Amino acid sequence: MSKTKEQIFDVKLFKRLFDYIKPYKVIFFGLIFLVIMLAALSAATPYITKYAIDESITNKVEKDFLFYIMLMLGVLVMQTVFQLLFIYYAAWLGQNLVMDVRVKLFDHLLRFKMKYYDNSSVGVLITRAVTDMERIADIFGEGLFMIVRDLLTMTVVFGVMVYLNVKLSLIVFIMMPVLLYATRIFQKYMKRAFEEVRTEVSNLNSFVQERLTGMKILQIFTREVTEYKKFKAINERHKKGWLKTVWYNSIFFPLADLFSSITIGLVAWYGGLNVVLESSSVSQGDLVAFIMFVPMLFRPLRQIADKFNTLQMGMVAATRVFKVIDTTSQIDDLGTHVAQSFNGNIKFDNVHFSYVPDEEVLKGISFDVKAGETVAIVGATGAGKSTIINLLNRFYEIGDGVISVDGINIKEVTLQSLRTQIAVVLQDVFLFADTILNNITLNHPEITEEQVYQAAKDIGIHDFIMSLPDGYHYNVKERGAMLSSGQRQLISFLRAYTTKPSILVLDEATSSVDSYSEQLIQNATDKITKGRTSIVIAHRLATIKKADKIIVMDAGQIVEQGTHDELLKKKDGYYRNLYEVQFLQEEELI
Template sequence: MQAKAFDTNLFKRILKYTKPYKFRYFGVIFFAVSLSVFAALRPFLLEITVDKYIKTASKSGLLIYGIIMGISLLLETISQFYFVYWANWLGQDIIKDIRTKLFKHLLSFRMKYFDNAPVGQLVTRSVSDIEQIARIFSQGLFMIFSDLMKMFICIIVMFYMNWHLSMIVVIAIPILVYITRIFQRKMQVAFEEVRTQVANMNTFIQERVTGMKIVQLFNREEIEYEKFKEINNKHNNAWIKTIFYNSIFFPIADIISSITLGAIILYGGMQIVNGNPFTTVGQMISYTMFIGMLFNPLRQIADKFNEMQMGMISANRVFDILDSDSDVQHDGTKTASHFHGNIQFENVRFGYIDNEEVLKGINLKVNAGETIAIVGATGAGKSTIINLLNRFYEINSGAIYIDDENINDFQLESLRAQIAIVLQDVFLFADTIHNNITLNNPAITREDVIVAAKKIGIHKFIKSLPNGYDYDVKERGVMLSSGQRQLIAFLRAYMSNPSILILDEATSSIDTYSEELIQKATETITKGRTSIVIAHRLATIIKADKIIVMDKGQIVEEGTHQELVNKTEGYYKKLYDSQFATEVE
């Protein structure tokens, strides 16, 4: 589908963001007008100076008009300064507001949105696309307005000075406007392609840098290199197309400008030679300045319009995300101050993809203070239960209750504040251990963290690291082992003092020493609170008050370890014999 040359509704929407900065907005317009007036005044004053005072050798008049021209130039310079400074300042404040709004909107999305949206693309929208919007104000809108005002005032002054010479210029302007219009349409399509290729490149690079270990482990360097070359070539070709259009337009614009200037000199010169009193030497000199002041802005308007189009395209991409309401999580009205911990799933059905159910009518009841373990093969739906309890995704049908209240009725922030999760793949920010534990919550002091770490038995481990609690774990916690990251995650969960604790395969791939620490931590933090454990280690499962056995999105068995292992043909018995019996041995 071909994009619009200029989307008026989109432009109006962008302008709404100027409302908090009305004074500065109208100030930029004022300085644009004054800049145009002072710019057009210079050739007019020059014509008077040449014809009235240089021609007549009037020193006093020449001095006075020289001073006037100097004052005019000074005022033009001041207007230029405030115009450029305030236009850029306004643009930066506007994108600050849009970026803040966009990030807040991203925080409200369900996990389903992030499953489908490439990270690199979202980064492009949040950074480079929003930066491009600022150019609507700094290089586009106000520059175009200023240039148009300058041209309008110049034409008025020119017709006042000499309408014969002015008609030559007026005849040439529509030709250049028509060519500019064609150029602008071609560039709009080309810039759309450029932004698409930039987003594709960002997505590709982000994924490959994140997964560099896999790329190198499976000797994919050459293959990924060839893929990047292909994407890079597409990006290069998109830019070359814009360069091609520029290479055609600007020489044509220069030719039209030169022909017009030549026609002015030829016609005006003939008038002076023939003794026509309506054309003077001063006017000829002034018109050579006016030609530049008319045609250069007209050439630049095309370029400025390109900047504006780039900003409009970027704004459209950003607004597409802001308008995505279908994936926004709807907040409840009730505040979950504290849970006793009774959890109930009633005939819950859910699928990550339409018409492909992962959970097929789950009925589950967990009593307050119980520790239940969920076991089953990969893909059975264990982790999905956890995702739904935290409302990372919305169920297709059925209901989930905590303390007899539907979780949809709770405010999301308060609901998740009462539920702590320790995932198998622990995510740590590129920050200190202390900040990764507290997540920069000012209410949690260093002393609180140390007391909690000692209580669950990992204080010595943290102190053994360089700089202890101030140890920088780098991006995604790469400076720590998987077991060490799990221990940090346990302490982080404990510090939130949750009513419900969830351990999602938290001990599935760690060393024996770390597991011993985690088992001790688990006993401490599960005490007195409802806990759900998804585990592959027998030691964790066997201590559970109840075991839930899942297969293909359904609960097939439940009971204590001893009850289930005594069922000779039971699913858990087979799982135990094949997976857990070796641990006993």
Template sequence: MDKKKDDILDVALFKRLFKYIKPYKGIFFVLLILVVLLAIFSSATPYITKYTVDNSIAVKDSKSFFFYIEIMFAVLVLQTVFQLAFIYYAAWLGQNLVRDVRIKLFNHLLRFKMKYYDNSSVGVLITRAVTDMERIADIFGQGLFMIFRDLLTMLVVFGVMVFINWRLSLIVLVMLPLLLYSTRLFQKYMKIAFEEVRNEVSNLNSFVQERLTGMKILQLFTRETTEYKNFKAINKRHQDAWLKTVWYNSIFFPLADLVSSVCIGGVAWYGGLNIVLKGAGVSQGDLIAFIMFIPMLFRPLRQIADKFNTLQMGLVAANRVFNVLDTTSQIDDTGTYVSENFKGDITFKDVVFSYVKDEPVLKGVSFEAKSGETIAIVGATGAGKSTIINLLNRFYEIDNGHIFVDGIDIKEVTLNSLRTQIAVVLQDVFLFADTILNNIRLNNTDITEADVEAAAREIGVHDFIATLPGGYHYNVKERGAMLSSGQRQLISFLRAYVTNPSILVLDEATSSVDSHSEQLLQNATDKITKGRTSIVIAHRLATIKKADKIIVMDAGKIMEQGTHDELLQKENGYYKNLYEVQFLKEEAI
């Protein structure tokens, strides 16, 4: 096991967390003051009780008795007020710190390359952004300050005990090392156990998220029984990880109670014997105060162990979150060129790209699309058609070659400027659990509801939206579940249309819609592509035949380029073969 994992506390991780406290230094120092006050006031009650017994009850002095009672009441009131303030501000600090870290994490995730998400589990990332964040909040709300308070309370209490009666304190001191050693051992093993717990929580979240998302597939292929068994296995590992922590707790806490009880028994025996035999050095007040002090000394030690569990879970969670924050998977947005409106000239020059190293998907692709042209890309599945779209938007970085827009390398263009002017309609439409209006304009306040309605009327989508309850304010639910596949596609097309793009990309956008919806999209395509560069990846012949240029791809290479008629003239050409196998039947229909 590596040394860092053996350390009970990761000091470097603590330092990093404390950087986020800087904006809240005032509250942090208020908490430190409250910790000191609570430690002092916690030992005041037994101390006052000692003097009440020795100076009032033993001598039957009613006047001083009521005086001590009034002091005790005032101390309890102040202690309650300080405790309330301490608990509130500790939780407040934790939640504010987590809010800041969560915002930073989400902002970081927004800028990752698509490759990062290709290789990452959504369930794990959700765990990082939600569950792990709450554990970080607990570091301050239920962990660090609580431990500091308990440690200081123990020091103050033991100091007062020595001051009152050093003989009785020796009995306590004999038992204390055993509990301290047990606590340290407990903390060490609990850290390892909680790391295992967090791993299993991430695995469980990831498993459940993927199965819920793909529930239709599971049921279509009758995988319910198999997935049920898989879930039982992963849930059992999660249970076992938690039971390990329960096992450690079940050993430590009874041991702590036993040591405390033995200590009280030893003090009662020694102190009581001295009082009965009228020995020197122990009063009735001393004995009562020590019986009150011992739980106050040992209980914080137990609480420290318990709060240390919380602290360990928080630190494990923080380490996982910082691992994501430390991941450098962003596209280098170092470009300085900004254009409000591209002409639309696109050039791919010897572009080589691979999702997996040494397994190129594009192998030296070169083509040009002039401003206003419609380019159709055809080819078998896996030929590299959609990859061209991904690279044009800089979702991935190319291995070699160059991509130019208006003669400017896209690496020199700011990402915002580039992506703002390229509208993409995908075959797999993603809609958020929100209104149709917000799904169309994606909360862009520059696009008004009137703009959306006008665009919808132009492409013939308004009538279907108007029939829905609430019209443009109809909530489509998660992933647009309340709409049909064709309706989702129309919404996606309208989303692209209202942005008034310089370049339009249709990635098999009409392959999953009915003939009526396709006609609507075809009419809209004719309008939006007029005067704009368009790249169309399509399986429909009607769309391809209208293209100014057809690019035929196979296995990551461009095999042919030309118009529909030109490509049909090539004997044994790729496009001609594709046309005869796939498109000729469609044309006949």
């Protein structure tokens, strides 16, 4: 198969889609039956009309005329019922198939490494999960079955025409090769146009999603005009892509109608001439039947081209969706040890890691955390502090070395049980557009509302939550927009605490937090770290001084370890310099 043919009709892609039809085999074969019946009935009305004219009207005989009329009425009723069932169940099958594909896609996305999302546009992924899925549904609802029905209709009509009158059939078929060739060219160019349209739709979704998310930054730096121009340029490309499809349609469909009209004219001319001359080769019934047959032969061909547009869009969308599904970017979950709980002994042994090949972020770091200890990690931006959090939870795979908990390599622990025992409070707190309660429990069935109340009281933020409208049932809107940064941080602390983890990992960001929220956060930190192994990326001096051990990092390496007092005693030490620059003023304020 040539490259062009592969582009127009991807057999492997259809085979893959048909795998999703297996649970709905009864509906599928029912649709096949309806397609066959509709095709068989399509030629019935002209065929009956021929005999009604030749046997009753031409001969002016009333006998059987009413029978022909009632027969046509019966055919019409059957066609209507079958058509209704066909349209509904074709769409039903398409929507159910797409539901299964969408669920599989989302399940796949849930298991991707963080690295995949680092390199992917959220807007593009949304397009794959929403817009492209609807195009796949159209393959069955408005594309494939419609095309099969029209092809069968043409075959039946073709057979009946030849059976009735070979000479009139030859006149009709003279025009067919030209229209078939035009259809082939049309399909080829429409394929390219739809690929361009889908690409620009993804670009539009990605651009709009990112700009809406970062609208505050755009307005702070007065970039509205610049971004408007960028959007206008992307929208212009999108418009041009669609106009190509409109242009191809505006050429092909008038040509198809022209060929149909010319064919009807030729049939009327030749058939009418034979009727006038009373030739035995063409009857009045033949002439009327063929005038009815010509649109029935040409219209399906025209519709096939139209439905092929839908089919092409669906195929392009399916190709893009399956490309995501085929992406192997999951963390290997080959562990067999199911962790019910951890004592909390953590060990990093000569761990190397790179986000980008040949650009190491961690350069062979080693350290131990004993059960129940609180370890603070400090260092300049980019030193590798947050990377340690990501690796402990296996959001990324290490390049070399071993990370173990209680003497067990974390790769030997099932991913779910590992992450269940490690709670993380990130610097960038994310809240869903939902109630505070659901943001805390994340709809975990084993965490009750009463447990959440008690946990909030334990860490001292129950009164804060109850002061909000509707309390725990207050909807914080998208990304927690109804709360301040300090309030969002408090919710994230409670979310971590309610899971009763064995290990806590905290990235305690308190920049731009009011003094009241900061005090609550400090109290919450003290409460949830008590008696638990905790790794804290420290931003406050109070937390650092309370830590059992401080790990000082610089450029992906551990340069110092020790307690606050021990590290201050090192003359010209990295921590001491950091303390004097960053923390001394804070201590004076305290």
